[in-house]
Amino acid sequence: MDFTYSREDEAFRAEFRSWLDQNRQYAVPQLGPLADEDESGWDATLRWHRKLYEGGWLGITWPKEYGGRGGTFLQETICDQEMELAGTGTPFTGPGIWLLGPTLIHWGTDDQKRRHLRKVLSGEELWCQGYSEPNAGSDLAALQTRAIERDGHFIVNGSKIWTSLAHNAHWMFLLARTDSDAPKHKGISYLLVDMKTPGIAISPLIQMTGARHFNQVFLEDVRVPIANIVGVKNQGWQVALTTLAYERSSGQERIMTNRVRELAQLAMRLTRNGHPLADDAQVRQTIAQFAAAAAAIRYTGFRQLTRQLKGLPPGPEGSSIKLSASELGLRIASFVLVLLGPYGKLERGDQFAADQGLWTRRMLEARGPMIYSGANEIQRNILGERVLGMPKG
Numbered sequence: 548m549d550f551t552y553s554r555e556d557e558a559f560r561a562e563f564r565s566w567l568d569q570n571r572q573y574a575v576p577q578l579g580p581l582a583d584e585d586e587s588g589w590d591a592t593l594r595w596h597r598k599l600y601e602g603g604w605l606g607i608t609w610p611k612e613y614g615g616r617g618g619t620f621l622q623e624t625i626c627d628q629e630m631e632l633a634g635t636g637t638p639f640t641g642p643g644i645w646l647l648g649p650t651l652i653h654w655g656t657d658d659q660k661r662r663h664l665r666k667v668l669s670g671e672e673l674w675c676q677g678y679s680e681p682n683a684g685s686d687l688a689a690l691q692t693r694a695i696e697r698d699g700h701f702i703v704n705g706s707k708i709w710t711s712l713a714h715n716a717h718w719m720f721l722l723a724r725t726d727s728d729a730p731k732h733k734g735i736s737y738l739l740v741d742m743k744t745p746g747i748a749i750s751p752l753i754q755m756t757g758a759r760h761f762n763q764v765f766l767e768d769v770r771v772p773i774a775n776i777v778g779v780k781n782q783g784w785q786v787a788l789t790t791l792a793y794e795r796s797s798g799q800e801r802i803m804t805n806r807v808r809e810l811a812q813l814a815m816r817l818t819r820n821g822h823p824l825a826d827d828a829q830v831r832q833t834i835a836q837f838a839a840a841a842a843a844i845r846y847t848g849f850r851q852l853t854r855q856l857k858g859l860p861p862g863p864e865g866s867s868i869k870l871s872a873s874e875l876g877l878r879i880a881s882f883v884l885v886l887l888g889p890y891g892k893l894e895r896g897d898q899f900a901a902d903q904g905l906w907t908r909r910m911l912e913a914r915g916p917m918i919y920s921g922a923n924e925i926q927r928n929i930l931g932e933r934v935l936g937m938p939k940g
């Protein structure tokens with residue numbers, strides 16, 4: 548693997564680094580998709596989103612006519628690397644930029660692209676993802692939300708669950724069954740739904756961190772214009788798979804490198820019997836193991852990038868990254884709680900809580916990444932079947 552960057556790419560890096568430097572005061576910490584609004588401030592997150600857009604640093608690979616930069620995957624990676632170094636990242640304001648945009652670029656009509664893409668990038672319209680249902684998660688194709696065509700509209704009835712940030716979203720992309728007699732992967736359609744449409748009710752689901760990250764969304768006789776279908780009626784599963792392919796590459800590989808760095812800093816700051824914890828060989832060795840694991844994940848990310856640069860479809864690297872990064876996140880959080888001892892139980896707001904309770908909350912939310920974007924057991928199945936050639940279970 549050749550790790551050198553071209554002169555043009557280095558010039559691009561310098562330009563972004565300098566912009567980042569000038570706009571540092573707006574950057575919000577790199578928190579990952581589970582961050583809740585009150586953590587860094589929802590308004591601050593939205594402001595950072597807007598700043599990046601105005602600077603032309605969102606949608607690096609998106610076509611210019613839809614507000615993107617028309618750049619390369621490598622340039623996008625360079626931006627991610629620079630943000631990681633600066634301790635920030637693309638703000639998580641929902642799955643608009645990450646999932647809906649690339650799906651629409653691939654499958655959307657010209658009208659849909661013109662209507663939605665620029666507003667996705669600017670943050671003017673935020674999105675949520677209506678895939679999971681109370682009885683359809685890993686087995687997503689078992690979904691029961693129905694859309695019946697009538698008078699130029701789909702009439703949608705059903706319920707979506709675990710819908711991240713639905714309470715802040717202006718739009719939802721959802722999957723609904725449009726042919727109940729077809730085999731389960733057929734007869735599904737992919738619809739774009741305005742969240743202001745009558746018949747939509749949102750009920751909060753509170754996480755064990757106490758934060759409101761996701762919701763259950765009820766849809767009763769919701770009228771969706773036929774023009775809001777993405778792809779062909781009854782063939783929405785193909786469109787859904789495109790979204791899922793982007794979902795697997797969730798940027799976890801970058802978050803973990805920073806996480807290990809923060810852990811090392813914590814171990815240098817915390818003292819026991821008058822000595823920094825980092826003086827303890829066992830502590831240092833554990834952190835070194837985490838650093839090695841984070842590096843391996845990072846290089847797997849480069850393998851994924853290489854495929855992308857060659858124009859190949861996403862490979863199993865996404866599953867491998869998702870699986871190992873989420874497990875590493877849990878291992879790091881558990882280790883920090885051991886280091887903190889009784890202080891590890893203190894939450895934000897307590898004067899003795901280390902890093903304002905950040906690590907305690909990370910421990911509580913570390914299970915989330917093992918479930919979303921396809922549960923880890925499912926990733927293991929994918930790796931077993933596609934990489935190891937094991938028989939289907």
Ligand SMILES: Cc1cc2nc3c(=O)[nH]c(=O)nc-3n(C[C@H](O)[C@H](O)[C@H](O)COP(=O)(O)OP(=O)(O)OC[C@H]3O[C@@H](n4cnc5c(N)ncnc54)[C@H](O)[C@@H]3O)c2cc1C
Pocket residue numbers: 581675676677678679680681682683684685686708709710711712761914915916918919920921922923924925928
């Ligand atoms: C923080 C968070 C945010 C989320 N945000 C969204 C969102 O915005 N939009 C959305 O649509 N969904 C969202 N989800 C839902 C997520 O996609 C589902 O939780 C996930 O797909 C698992 O589905 P489930 O919860 O129904 O569990 P189930 O599918 O019922 O699985 C239960 C358990 O059985 C295991 N299992 C299931 N099938 C198999 C199998 N074939 N082989 C081996 N083990 C298996 C699973 O791994 C899991 O451990 C979110 C979830 C979380 C945790």
